[in-house]
Amino acid sequence: MxxxxxxxxxxxxxxxxxxxxxxxxxxxxxxxxxxxxxxxxxxxxxxxxxxxxxxxxxxxxDVSARSLKGRSSGLVGLVVSDLRNQFYAALAAGVEQTLAAAGHQMVLVDDHGSDTQALDGARAFLAMRAAGVLLAPVGRTATELLVEHGTPVVEVDRRSGVRSCDAVTIDSERGAREAVSHLLELGHRRIAMVLDETVWGTGRDRLKGYRAAHRAAGVPLARRLVLDLGLRPADPQGDVAAFLDANPDVTAVFAANNLVAEAVWQELQRRGSAVPKDCSVVSFDDLTWMRIVEPGLTAVRQPVYEMGRTAAELLLERIAGERGRARTHTLEPEFVLRGSTSAPGTPAEQTP
Amino acid sequence: MxxxxxxxxxxxxxxxxxxxxxxxxxxxxxxxxxxxxxxxxxxxxxxxxxxxxxxxxxxxxDVSARSLKGRSSGLVGLVVSDLRNQFYAALAAGVEQTLAAAGHQMVLVDDHGSDTQALDGARAFLAMRAAGVLLAPVGRTATELLVEHGTPVVEVDRRSGVRSCDAVTIDSERGAREAVSHLLELGHRRIAMVLDETVWGTGRDRLKGYRAAHRAAGVPLARRLVLDLGLRPADPQGDVAAFLDANPDVTAVFAANNLVAEAVWQELQRRGSAVPKDCSVVSFDDLTWMRIVEPGLTAVRQPVYEMGRTAAELLLERIAGERGRARTHTLEPEFVLRGSTSAPGTPAEQTP
DNA sequence: GGAGAATGTGGCATCGTTCCCACATGAGAA
DNA sequence: TTCTCATGTGGGAACGATGCCACATTCTCC
The missing domain is CATH 1.10.260.40 (lambda repressor-like DNA-binding domains)
Known part of the structure; x- marks a missing residue:
């Protein structure tokens, strides 16, 4: 009963x-x-x-039953480093858009910049028989694990160094070179570069571009002008403040990404420095606020949404059975001239 | 062979x-x-x-096998309206954080404000035996489908009207009332309100708050001062321009969300209106750029990340078997005074 | 008129895990 | 000694969909 x-x-x-x-x-x-x-x-x-x-x-x-019988679920994993950063949000949006159109769902993992958490995510993707994974790598382990188990992987924005997977990146070196060349052409000779990592990933390439621009212009490099805040700095604005105090001769700042640019911008505002008269600023990455502030920020615009779309397309091809060698797509950044740059000591020529 | x-x-x-x-x-x-x-x-x-x-x-x-045998997969669905909007990105980040800590994965669907796409997402969640679903509703159908099939649902930011599910929202009416009261206290009498929907969801409540503030202050309402851009307007800034041309007596604008605030801000800048001297501005929703621009935007800050966390926690309780009646959490917004508001015709008192 | 396509349909094993149940074994109690 | 009971262990039936294969039909062509 x-x-x-x-x-x-x-x-x-x-x-x-x-x-x-x-x-x-x-x-x-x-x-x-x-x-x-x-x-x-x-x-x-x-x-x-x-x-x-x-x-x-x-x-x-029931997809559980279906994917148990068949090879895989229709799920595609995406690992990003910080969803609250507009950069990654736009990336995720591009990925989602493309995947949804192809009938796939996106499982989103935020690794907060930690390799361990990325690895956890990768394991979860394996467990759910993800059809493929897109990731902005923070180390090699996650990619390695996935590739080892035969899951198609496409790396986005950065490269982990694992050769056997596709990747879509933006030409960081070229973007940085253009940005810094622009400052050099305006007559700047002591251009600071601020970044949050210099060893690998986009930071390394942007630093390369910074140096290449100097070499091309025959301007000597000074190590003291490069400020490395380190990953996830506790008080980036404070660090920038200390740096500017120590290097009062700086006439222009090249910020390597949107987080850094925000810290630089806020600090310049706090100390009442006139941009661009007292200090020119260029940002790598172009967010909403950069075209809203006055003067607008001269920036290197990255086709982030497109990067997400492209990466997802590449992955879909692999999922569909594409077997060729690993491919790397490099998207071109676009230099956007706004009011935050001028010759040293000169107010902006244009107020757009 | x-x-x-x-x-x-x-x-x-x-x-x-x-x-x-x-x-x-x-x-x-x-x-x-x-x-x-x-x-x-x-x-x-x-x-x-x-x-x-x-x-x-x-x-x-193998989670496929596990969830085939057992009741459900560990997947939790999240439906948002526009991942590129910082608001939803922060929401998703809060949700992801809480879910990941509890060992769940988040499947993210962007419905682009379309009920149909939300419904597709809901069907996909059903198919994958999602343990639960969080959604910012754009209609009732998705919620209804899920609830009908016994999937725990928590609505976020808005309510679809389906009674039998939990919800976490922000007190839109109160936030709007405070913002508009602030403007009224400063002496404004012709306060425009700009929103992108007035019929349901947050727009309706914010409009209520706008009206309530007027009533409380004994200031008559004028229908012409409310500009409804409609969902996903093609050229919001243009619409704002036309509106301001048609209503030149407006001394302050209350923008109902960050998208609208951006259009208003840009248009005021374009036409060279001094903020707050010529026109005060208050935004509902407080994004990064609003504290970076000069003057900073007076805004109603929403605890978005917390909303995501709270909603996820509620859902986790339901997943764990909580059976009580539907609960609604209402989070309190916070009024943030910055430089974009002053008495009519007065420059900002403070430049923070 | 019969071989053999072409067109339909259902039986059944399978995917990998879980979990109920039957079955061992050894200890302690009667 | 025989009985319970606690502690372990393995067999085997699900879970729901799929797809191979066998089996029916009907049709076509020599």
Whole structure:
């Protein structure tokens, strides 16, 4: 009796299975499966009956069962470093858009810049038989684990160094070179560069570009002009303040990303420095606020959304079976001239 | 031969199953399952052997199989309207943070403000046996479908009107009332309100607050002062321009969200209106750029990240089996005074 | 008129895990 | 000694969808 109550009493709404749909339509699960999936022979009339039954019962196929039987779930993983940063949000939006159009869902993991958390995410993706994974790497371990298990991986924005996976990046060196060349052409000779990592990833390449621009212009480099805040700095604005105090001869600042640019901008405002008269500023990465502030920030715009889309497309091809060698797409940044740069000691020529 | 090549040739790395782990440890799958899951009796020594075997083989449990057998996958769905909007990005970040800490993955769907796409997302969540779903509703259908199938749902930011689900919102009416009262106290009498929907959701409540503030101050309302841009306006700044041309007597603008605030701000800058001397501005929602621009925007700060966290926590309780009646959490917004508001015709008193 | 396509349909094993249950074993109680 | 009971262990049936294969039909062509 008690047993009956627990077993027979279908508490809540039980899940509608394919078997029930088949029963309702007076046929077998096999046929129903074929009808609904659209593979193999099914008579037109029967197919319609099955579809009607499915609709009537509110049938929703079970992806767990499907992906257990088949090779993989339709899930695609994405690992980013900080979702609250507009950069990664835009990236995720581009990825989601492309995946959704192809009928895939996106599982989003925020690793907060930690390799360990990225690895946890990768393990979770493996466990859910993700069809593929996109990631902005913070180390090699996550990529390695996934590639080892045969999951297609596309790296975005940065490269972990694992050769066997596709990647989509933005030409950081070129963007930085253009930005710094612009400052040099304006006559700046003591250009500070502020970044949050110099060893690998985009920071390294942007630093390269900074140096290349100097070399090309025949302007000597001074190590003291490069400020490395370190990853996830506790008080970036304070560090910038100390740096500017120690290097009062700086006439222009090149900020390597939007976080750094914000710290620089706020600090210049705090100390009442006139931009660009007292100090020119260029940012790598162009966010909403940079075109809203007065003067607008001269910036290197990155096609972030497009990067997400491109990476997702590459991944979809791999998922579809593309087997060729690893490909790397490099997207071109765009230099956007606004009011925050001028010749040293000169107010902005234009107020757009 | 050809057949053998396809069947027998275990191309790539085959998935390690529990059976193989058990074999390696010299025991049965049942026992291995118990050892790894931590339920039921397993001798200490054997348990250690099984764990070692699992580690050695790089065993990753298959969630498809697990969730097929059990009730649900550990996946939690989140539906937002526009991931590129910092508001939703912060919301998603809060949700992700809480879910990840509890060992759940987040599947993110961007419905672009379309009910149909939200519904597609809901169906996908159902198909993947999502443990629960968080959504910023754009209609009732998605919530209804999920609730009907017994999936726990928590609505965020807005309410669809479906009574039987939890919700976490921000007190829009109160926030708007405070913002508009502030303007009224400063002496403004022709305060425009700009929003992108007035019929339901947050827009309706913010409009209520706008009206309530006027009533409380005994200031008559003028319908012409409310500008409804409509959802996803093609050229919001242009609409604001036309509106300001048609209503030149406006001395202050209350922008109902960050998108609208941006359009208003840009338009005021374009036409060279001095803020706050010519026109005061208050924004509902406080983004990064609002504290960076000069003067800073007076704004109603919403605890967005916290909203995401709270909603996720509520959902986790439901997933854990909480059965009580639907609960609604209302978070309090915070009025942040900056330089963009002053008495009509007066420059800002403070430049922070 | 019969071989053999072409067109439909259903049976059944399978995917990897869980978990109920049956079965061992040894200790302590009667 | 026989019985319970606690502690372990393994067998095997699900979970729901799929897709191979066998089996029915009907049709076509020599």
């Amino acid at each position: 008690g047993k009956d109550a627990r077993t027979g009493g279908r508490s809540r709404r039980a899940r509608v299975t394919l078997r029930e749909v088949a029963q309702e339509a007076g046929t077998s699960p096999s046929t129903a499966s074929r009808a609904l999936a659209g593979h193999g022979y099914v008579a037109e009339g029967l197919k319609a009956r099955i579809e009607a039954a499915a609709a009537r019962l509110g049938y929703v196929p | 050809g057949k053998d090549a396809r069947t027998g040739g275990r191309s790539r790395r085959a998935r390690v199953t529990l059976r193989e782990v058990a074999q390696e440890a010299g025991t049965s799958p049942s026992t291995a399952s118990r050892a790894l899951a931590g339920h039921g009796y397993v001798a200490e020594g054997l348990k250690a052997r099984i764990e070692a075997a699992a580690a050695r083989l790089g065993y990753v449990p």
